[in-house]
Amino acid sequence: MVIETIVVTPIQQNCRILLGKAALVVDPGGDVEAIIASLGGRMVSQIWLTHSHLDHCGGVAGLKETFPDSRIYGHELEKDYRQRVEDIAAYYGIPEGLMKNCPEPDTYIKGGEILDFEGVKFEVRFTPGHAPGHLVFVNKEEKYVFAGDTLFQGSIGRTDLPNGDYSTLIRSIKTQLLTLSDDFQVLSGHGSDTTIGEERRTNPFLQ
Numbered sequence: 001m002v003i004e005t006i007v008v009t010p011i012q013q014n015c016r017i018l019l020g021k022a023a024l025v026v027d028p029g030g031d032v033e034a035i036i037a038s039l040g041g042r043m044v045s046q047i048w049l050t051h052s053h054l055d056h057c058g059g060v061a062g063l064k065e066t067f068p069d070s071r072i073y074g075h076e077l078e079k080d081y082r083q084r085v086e087d088i089a090a091y092y093g094i095p096e097g098l099m100k101n102c103p104e105p106d107t108y109i110k111g112g113e114i115l116d117f118e119g120v121k122f123e124v125r126f127t128p129g130h131a132p133g134h135l136v137f138v139n140k141e142e143k144y145v146f147a148g149d150t151l152f153q154g155s156i157g158r159t160d161l162p163n164g165d166y167s168t169l170i171r172s173i174k175t176q177l178l179t180l181s182d183d184f185q186v187l188s189g190h191g192s193d194t195t196i197g198e199e200r201r202t203n204p205f206l207q
Contacts, residue, residue: 129169
């Protein structure tokens with residue numbers, strides 16, 4: 001399957017779109033029209049949230065309005081973030097209407113589940129630290145992970161936001177991501193893609 005990356009909103013978040021007969025959208029942070037334009041006429045059947053900071057879930061409401069049969073998956077712990085997207089966006093000076101409060105998931109996930117998109121399997125892993133209900137989605141067959149804001153090229157997710165915790169994030173990375181083989185591709189929530197091996201060798205936060 002093809003993975004499209006759409007960089008959305010002034011926060012420059014990587015929205016990932018897996019294209020099959022339908023589409024799976026991971027972390028639609030906003031710019032819903034651009035996301036829909038990238039679908040090639042496909043319907044969105046599933047929306048997955050690594051976490052519910054505004055830049056990762058601000059476009060869910062717009063997608064759900066367009067594709068009401070799509071199913072949202074995310075962690076129950078992040079309900080407060082989803083309810084306050086518009087307030088937080090206003091606080092940061094983000095133009096009104098660009099991000100909307102996020103509907104609650106149709107299915108709560110917490111780690112340990114296997115999600116299926118048109119026969120492609122993903123293992124859900126719980127990776128708190130950047131956000132209390134952060135999850136990553138691991139495709140073991142094709143060796144890539146939708147990593148959200150856990151691990152970046154040469155860096156890690158912020159832990160200075162409310163409910164962030166540095167030691168928890170480092171533990172999550174070491175136990176849930178660095179246990180993957182070096183050739184796994186890391187599809188991060190911001191910036192360039194990387195690999196587990198590259199970050200294991202060179203990331204200053206992991207030495």
